[in-house]
Amino acid sequence: MDDKKIALKMVVDGKERDVSYEELALSNNLAQEALVRLLIEKKLFEPKELMEMMERVKKERYRPAE
Secondary structure: OOOOOEEEEEEEOOEEEEEEHHHHHHHHHHHHHHHHHHHHHOOOOOHHHHHHHHHHHHHHHOOOOO
8 A cells, every 4th residue: 555645636648647745846856957957058047146046045935933
């Protein structure tokens, strides 16, 4: 028996398939990494800029509670 929680159900080629939260997270991670690599290859930004923006977003999103 599979203990994975189902995040969504999808139909591919007429067949229903359950997608777990783990599979969904891995798929999102793969897509995000591919997108970042492509943007860097096309020289739309530098890796350092990405790291700086990630730090900025982290500070904005995870501010200490007031």
